[in-house]
Amino acid sequence: MRFHHNLLQGTVDALHQIFNEGKYADQAIQKILKRDTRWGSRDRGFIAETTYDIVRYKRLYAAIANVKEPFNPADLWRLTAVWIVLKGHDVPAWEEYYNTPVRRIKGKFDELSSDLKYRESIPDWLDDLGRKELGEELWAKEMSALNKQADVVLRANTLQTDVKTLQEKLLAEEIQTTTDERFPDALILNERANVFQTDLFQNGLFEVQDAGSQTIAPYLQVESGMRAMDACAGAGGKSLHLAALMENKGQVIATDIYKGKLHELKRRARRAGAHNIETRLIDSTKVIKKLDSKIDRLLIDAPCSGLGVLRRNPDAKWKLQPEFLDEIRATQQEILQSYSRVVKPEGLMVYATCSILPSENELQVEKFLASEAGSNFELLDSQSLLAHRDGFDGFYMARLLRKN
Numbered sequence: 001m002r003f004h005h006n007l008l009q010g011t012v013d014a015l016h017q018i019f020n021e022g023k024y025a026d027q028a029i030q031k032i033l034k035r036d037t038r039w040g041s042r043d044r045g046f047i048a049e050t051t052y053d054i055v056r057y058k059r060l061y062a063a064i065a066n067v068k069e070p071f072n073p074a075d076l077w078r079l080t081a082v083w084i085v086l087k088g089h090d091v092p093a094w095e096e097y098y099n100t101p102v103r104r105i106k107g108k109f110d111e112l113s114s115d116l117k118y119r120e121s122i123p124d125w126l127d128d129l130g131r132k133e134l135g136e137e138l139w140a141k142e143m144s145a146l147n148k149q150a151d152v153v154l155r156a157n158t159l160q161t162d163v164k165t166l167q168e169k170l171l172a173e174e175i176q177t178t179t180d181e182r183f184p185d186a187l188i189l190n191e192r193a194n195v196f197q198t199d200l201f202q203n204g205l206f207e208v209q210d211a212g213s214q215t216i217a218p219y220l221q222v223e224s225g226m227r228a229m230d231a232c233a234g235a236g237g238k239s240l241h242l243a244a245l246m247e248n249k250g251q252v253i254a255t256d257i258y259k260g261k262l263h264e265l266k267r268r269a270r271r272a273g274a275h276n277i278e279t280r281l282i283d284s285t286k287v288i289k290k291l292d293s294k295i296d297r298l299l300i301d302a303p304c305s306g307l308g309v310l311r312r313n314p315d316a317k318w319k320l321q322p323e324f325l326d327e328i329r330a331t332q333q334e335i336l337q338s339y340s341r342v343v344k345p346e347g348l349m350v351y352a353t354c355s356i357l358p359s360e361n362e363l364q365v366e367k368f369l370a371s372e373a374g375s376n377f378e379l380l381d382s383q384s385l386l387a388h389r390d391g392f393d394g395f396y397m398a399r400l401l402r403k404n
């Protein structure tokens with residue numbers, strides 16, 4: 001492989017912003033990619049993928065390169081040298097790579113790879129927690145799968161098209177996709193492409209949404225004409241799916257505590273042609289009180305650690321802190337306690353997260369069921385998706401029935 005200095009310089013600059021300035025990886029990469037308009041899609045792909053790879057394996061690469069944070073420019077170049085050697089490429093004869101100890105890098109890699117914390121690059125506290133919650137074997141398999149690059153998955157917007165038609169239209173634009181019978185509205189890109197630039201996207205024929213995430217809205221068993229609520233709607237990934245499943249009939253009440261996210265949701269709903277979504281900002285407890293026992297189907301897509309979606313946000317591994325996890329678990333329980341009251345007798349509620357930790361998932365549901373607010377609910381079913389087993393992001397979902 002022939003390397004270009006300016007692409008590796010772009011990678012080093014992105015890493016500096018992420019590791020030393022605390023920027024989010026996707027934002028830092030986007031900013032760097034805007035820098036040089038001559039960069040084509042391959043160049044952009046190289047910078048993005050190399051940066052993400054080094055973010056994923058920061059702990060391993062830093063130990064091999066024998067560098068510590070905060071990384072100076074020479075340290076960051078050493079991280080890229082480790083990446084080049086471990087990918088099996090020849091190190092370019094550039095000043096920054098002068099005297100790169102290729103054999104030592106390979107030897108160190110073999111030595112450190114026997115330890116999961118290094119092999120999969122996991123902070124100590126998180127490794128301890130994961131082993132405790134999932135058991136050593138499952139944790140190791142899952143962390144390895146979560147370090148792989150995620151597929152780009154589309155959800156056909158059935159308000160506008162169907163999977164087969166969309167697949168043909170994409171093919172006409174030289175975008176090849178694969179279907180998966182487990183996920184009926186999903187199309188998986190055979191090769192990465194910037195699908196956001198297509199007219200098909202601009203005209204609302206699809207959303208970009210992981211296949212695992214596409215199982216959540218159907219799990220709520222909505223029907224046309226029902227009154228559904230997406231309590232933690234964010235920018236509306238699941239609200240849009242619910243509207244499509246309800247064929248634009250009935251109502252989807254989408255709530256969040258952030259105005260900006262609901263604003264983005266409305267923009268996406270217009271593009272998708274989803275007309276039955278109504279947004280409501282949660283700025284007081286009154287919003288929930290007003291809906292007391294009025295909702296047929298409640299989705300709680302709760303805020304969480306995001307450990308199931310590490311393939312998309314690998315820097316979350318380095319940003320997560322134990323205190324944040326404690327706070328988010330408390331928030332999850334509060335949300336269950338306060339929102340569950342909106343469900344009608346005989347109505348259903350789905351509690352979902354993009355976490356793989358039982359303490360954010362089944363244990364939260366158990367705690368809720370044992371509480372006063374949960375005493376008139378019954379757990380009907382639950383499902384976990386794991387990256388190493390199911391091939392997509394990690395999710396948890398539980399379906400509960402309000403009995404009376």
Ligand SMILES: C[S@@+](CC[C@H](N)C(=O)[O-])C[C@H]1O[C@@H](n2cnc3c(N)ncnc32)[C@H](O)[C@@H]1O
Pocket residue numbers: 231232233234235236237238239255256257258261282301302303304331335
């Ligand atoms: C997992 S994200 C939702 C993702 C979204 N459902 C989607 O599919 O794109 C969780 C959301 O919960 C929101 N949130 C946090 N606390 C909340 C609360 N008390 N009530 C409602 N939403 C809350 C966050 O702002 C965030 O948008």
